[in-house]
Amino acid sequence: MTIGIGCLHVPLRLFNTSSRTKQEIDVSGEEVTIYACGITPYSPSHIGHARQAIAFDTLVRWLRFQDVRVRYVTNFTDISDTIIDASNEEGVDFLELANRHISDYRISMNRLNVLDADAYPRVTESIEGIISMIETLIEKGHAYSAEDGVYFEIDTAPEKYGRLTGQTLEMVRSGAGGRVASTGAGKRDHRDFALWKIAKQGEPSWDSPFGKGRPGWHIECSAMVHEHFGHQVDIHGGGSDLMFPHHEAEIFQSECCLNHEPVVQYWIHNGMINVDGEKMSKSLGNFWTIRDAISKVNPLELRYCLINAPYRQPVEFNDVMLEDSSSHHQRLISAYGEGLSLCEKKSWENSDFLKSASTNFSNGMNDDFNTRIAVVEVQSVVKYLKEKIDNNDVAEISASVSWLSDFAGKILGLLPDDEFILDEVNQNNAAMSAISDLVNDLLNQRKVARDEKNWDRADEIRSELNSMGVIVEDSPSGPIWRLR
Numbered sequence: 001m002t003i004g005i006g007c008l009h010v011p012l013r014l015f016n017t018s019s020r021t022k023q024e025i026d027v028s029g030e031e032v033t034i035y036a037c038g039i040t041p042y043s044p045s046h047i048g049h050a051r052q053a054i055a056f057d058t059l060v061r062w063l064r065f066q067d068v069r070v071r072y073v074t075n076f077t078d079i080s081d082t083i084i085d086a087s088n089e090e091g092v093d094f095l096e097l098a099n100r101h102i103s104d105y106r107i108s109m110n111r112l113n114v115l116d117a118d119a120y121p122r123v124t125e126s127i128e129g130i131i132s133m134i135e136t137l138i139e140k141g142h143a144y145s146a147e148d149g150v151y152f153e154i155d156t157a158p159e160k161y162g163r164l165t166g167q168t169l170e171m172v173r174s175g176a177g178g179r180v181a182s183t184g185a186g187k188r189d190h191r192d193f194a195l196w197k198i199a200k201q202g203e204p205s206w207d208s209p210f211g212k213g214r215p216g217w218h219i220e221c222s223a224m225v226h227e228h229f230g231h232q233v234d235i236h237g238g239g240s241d242l243m244f245p246h247h248e249a250e251i252f253q254s255e256c257c258l259n260h261e262p263v264v265q266y267w268i269h270n271g272m273i274n275v276d277g278e279k280m281s282k283s284l285g286n287f288w289t290i291r292d293a294i295s296k297v298n299p300l301e302l303r304y305c306l307i308n309a310p311y312r313q314p315v316e317f318n319d320v321m322l323e324d325s326s327s328h329h330q331r332l333i334s335a336y337g338e339g340l341s342l343c344e345k346k347s348w349e350n351s352d353f354l355k356s357a358s359t360n361f362s363n364g365m366n367d368d369f370n371t372r373i374a375v376v377e378v379q380s381v382v383k384y385l386k387e388k389i390d391n392n393d394v395a396e397i398s399a400s401v402s403w404l405s406d407f408a409g410k411i412l413g414l415l416p417d418d419e420f421i422l423d424e425v426n427q428n429n430a431a432m433s434a435i436s437d438l439v440n441d442l443l444n445q446r447k448v449a450r451d452e453k454n455w456d457r458a459d460e461i462r463s464e465l466n467s468m469g470v471i472v473e474d475s476p477s478g479p480i481w482r483l484r
């Protein structure tokens with residue numbers, strides 16, 4: 001099935017990590033099912049979490065805008081070695097710590113305009129299903145018990161390895177970041193991975209046929225996918241750092257347990273965050289929490305920043321990028337708000353310019369979900385709307401506002417509620433009215449200084465305007481100003 005807007009009919013294609021090609025996504029069934037690996041809540045959520053959540057949220061929004069029914073699930077890994085270590089360090093119960101950071105995540109997602117998933121399963125609430133899968137894997141000869149837990153035996157299904165990485169396990173072990181333990185009491189092979197960990201003294205644990213303990217990292221998602229979607233999910237993914245070992249392990253577990261191949265129809269992975277040219281990490285001291293970022297810019301400006309690149313591409317994150325995104329988003333809000341205050345929304349489908357913009361937007365989104373192309377089209381419509389406002393073209397103003405409401409708002413999630421925007425417009429207009437005489441006088445002085453090539457005086461005036469919260473943009477018709 002092809003999806004598009006108006007007269008457009010372009011297949012939706014996504015890059016399937018498993019096939020390493022762009023593939024057409026079949027959206028003709030009753031619904032499209034999507035599962036994204038969620039956070040391990042041992043510390044405050046960071047901008048890498050935001051990038052993944054926004055990418056999947058925008059994909060869900062795009063499909064639903066096309067009247068495709070979507071069921072979207074993302075999980076919380078609320079028990080792990082990192083959570084146990086962090087809770088011990090703080091001297092609090094592991095669930096108290098996990099719940100605090102889950103709450104922080106949910107609040108941050110709300111501020112970033114990420115829509116709620118249809119379900120948020122948690123590991124601690126999925127123990128029964130996890131144990132059941134492990135029992136099945138043991139019965140089928142794919143797993144074995146050892147004194148420190150239960151392990152999946154890679155050699156029982158060697159043909160499944162490398163589905164996502166395209167490499168042998170030995171080739172990628174060095175890049176696993178310590179997530180593949182080389183030894184373990186009773187572990188037969190360093191490539192085998194833990195399904196169940198016997199609890200050490202004082203650790204959280206659950207009863208099981210294998211002894212008191214807790215799930216290994218990988219089995220949890222296999223169990224939750226099975227619980228919510230049965231033998232197959234259409235789209236499954238997360239950050240590219242999860243390809244190995246987490247998602248490779250999921251393929252082993254799920255397909256061997258369920259005797260179904262593939263359990264995942266399409267694998268998708270978003271790129272990582274780099275800060276000033278280096279991978280973001282706490283050890284490098286370049287770590288940004290979501291709260292860090294939104295202390296500098298509006299949450300929707302951060303969202304704008306994180307979708308202003310195709311989802312598979314790494315994001316080079318820095319202050320300059322934030323400032324640029326903030327400026328573009330403010331122009332969007334300013335133009336949309338002014339247009340909204342002037343007239344009611346009307347269909348954009350009678351405007352040749354807006355139909356062309358919708359075609360370009362849709363082609364970009366349907367070609368591996370290219371949000372960069374979508375953002376460029378939003379910018380072009382913002383410029384068009386401002387021109388129509390200057391020309392008092394009511395019909396095109398109405399159509400452009402409607403277009404932005406659909407594409408920048410409903411699909412990209414970049415607009416707050418209309419009521420909020422109109423309230424902001426009214427407050428902004430009142431604030432601008434109060435200082436307009438002073439600002440215009442300063443702009444006239446600046447023009448005289450520039451005409452006389454008195455650049456020092458022109459810079460002084462611009463600094464004075466900046467201190468008032470006034471942003472000046474020079475245009476062919478003269479300076480245009482607005483409040484920050």
